[in-house]
Amino acid sequence: MNKVTPIIRLAGPVSAILTAAFGGFLPQYWLLGVALWMLIWWITETVHLGVTALLPLVLFPALEIAGAKSLAAYYAHPLVYLFFGGFVLALALEKTGLHYRIALWILRKTGTKDHQLLAGFMLATAFMSMWISNTATAIMMLPIATSVVAVLEPQQREKLSRPILLSVAWAANIGGMATLIGTPPNMIFAGFMSEQLNKQIGFVEWLPIGLSASVLLGLVAFAILKRGLVRSDLSLEEERRTQDWLREEWGRLGALSSAQRRVAAIFTLTAVLWIIRPYLGKWLPFVQWSDTGIALVAALLLFSVTDGVKDSLLKWEDTKALPWGILLLFGGGLALAGTLQGSPWFALLGEQLQSLQGIPFAAWLFVMALLGVFATELLSNMALVSALLPLVYSLALALGLDFYTLSLPLVLGASCAFMLPMATPPNAIVFSTGNLSMPYMIYRGIALNLLSVVLLFALTLLYQFMG
Numbered sequence: 001m002n003k004v005t006p007i008i009r010l011a012g013p014v015s016a017i018l019t020a021a022f023g024g025f026l027p028q029y030w031l032l033g034v035a036l037w038m039l040i041w042w043i044t045e046t047v048h049l050g051v052t053a054l055l056p057l058v059l060f061p062a063l064e065i066a067g068a069k070s071l072a073a074y075y076a077h078p079l080v081y082l083f084f085g086g087f088v089l090a091l092a093l094e095k096t097g098l099h100y101r102i103a104l105w106i107l108r109k110t111g112t113k114d115h116q117l118l119a120g121f122m123l124a125t126a127f128m129s130m131w132i133s134n135t136a137t138a139i140m141m142l143p144i145a146t147s148v149v150a151v152l153e154p155q156q157r158e159k160l161s162r163p164i165l166l167s168v169a170w171a172a173n174i175g176g177m178a179t180l181i182g183t184p185p186n187m188i189f190a191g192f193m194s195e196q197l198n199k200q201i202g203f204v205e206w207l208p209i210g211l212s213a214s215v216l217l218g219l220v221a222f223a224i225l226k227r228g229l230v231r232s233d234l235s236l237e238e239e240r241r242t243q244d245w246l247r248e249e250w251g252r253l254g255a256l257s258s259a260q261r262r263v264a265a266i267f268t269l270t271a272v273l274w275i276i277r278p279y280l281g282k283w284l285p286f287v288q289w290s291d292t293g294i295a296l297v298a299a300l301l302l303f304s305v306t307d308g309v310k311d312s313l314l315k316w317e318d319t320k321a322l323p324w325g326i327l328l329l330f331g332g333g334l335a336l337a338g339t340l341q342g343s344p345w346f347a348l349l350g351e352q353l354q355s356l357q358g359i360p361f362a363a364w365l366f367v368m369a370l371l372g373v374f375a376t377e378l379l380s381n382m383a384l385v386s387a388l389l390p391l392v393y394s395l396a397l398a399l400g401l402d403f404y405t406l407s408l409p410l411v412l413g414a415s416c417a418f419m420l421p422m423a424t425p426p427n428a429i430v431f432s433t434g435n436l437s438m439p440y441m442i443y444r445g446i447a448l449n450l451l452s453v454v455l456l457f458a459l460t461l462l463y464q465f466m467g
Helices: 004-022 025-046 053-061 070-075 078-096 098-110 112-127 134-150 154-175 184-197 205-228 234-251 258-283 290-305 316-323 324-341 344-356 361-375 381-399 403-413 427-430 440-464
Strands: none
Touching: 004 025, 004 234, 004 361, 025 053, 025 078, 025 324, 053 070, 053 324, 070 134, 070 205, 078 134, 078 258, 078 290, 078 316, 098 134, 098 234, 112 134, 112 154, 112 205, 112 324, 134 234, 154 205, 154 427, 154 440, 184 205, 184 234, 184 324, 184 381, 184 403, 184 427, 205 258, 205 381, 205 403, 205 440, 258 290, 290 344, 316 427, 324 381, 361 403, 361 440, 381 403, 403 440
């Protein structure tokens, strides 16, 4: 791999130079070449996605493709600050350990029978993944899962360990689909809609389709994993031991600390304001409410409210853990898409797509669902959505299709990496325990992938029919 990586890195700039040379080094050919360069690096991830996203800001002004001032605006899009606020909120949950307490609380409430434990882990993981990254969620839930499984008798442990571990990976991916800040593809899509179609997608606007997909996929995933359980349930002794461990772990946490109570209050207030935001303008017309403004207020509170002892809930040093690369990726994707849209290539692509006029809209939806679900097994979901949204937009304009509905199965499908260990960090995290075999993961993952394609196709078709 070490020998291949330099070759792949060189393939990006070499492709750009060759493409530009083919067109006489005109600006529009440089644009096409840089776009190809970015796609190569995004798809192979030979360079960090965020670093690749800086290429337009560096190269477009130098090559007279676009001005630096106009390009910089993409990297300072209001949605960038919405996601920044969401990331800060997630950071506070993790720093105070509130996310671990919430997960344990859900597990204690769902019960300790086979199907109850499975449902508990999926609910706890999915709920946390709605607010913090799927990677952080999986890392947090894995020790809980292994500890719960460890207190079972050997026979029961053999039966439950693999379904529970796989449920953590699946639910971490599924939960992020529910909210706008839950996973990068949702953010990238919202930014693209805002920039290209001037359509604002906020927390409330995304919730119906995102939460519906998350709940339905969660139920299907639960059914697949539950099917693999033997009918015999936990013995009374095993139930008692599991309950004891959960009770002891809960007791070890003690009462809510002052910092946890304050973060919980800010978290709850932020979520409520996001949900009722469409009505705030009517109730308080003298204030211009936005999801971005609400997120930034939450961030300001977390940096300024004290933890009840001596320090603020968050210090700026804590932001070292924020995924800054995703914010850069978001800006770079918008910069590339916006520049391409204003170029001759966009019109040329639209003309070429006219030959596909006869294909029904439903068929396009199915293709998008299939592409999103299975391509994300091999590509980063961020890179997949960033690369394909401009093409889907060209397709929608050329054929007169509804871009929003057409993109939904692709964007949602990009979070459906259930089959391969290397497809997404949560899969790799649970696979690293050594308790999951490749055939076990692939066999069940293929089933969920195929059902995800059907479900996302049906859901977006219904959404289009109702809309």
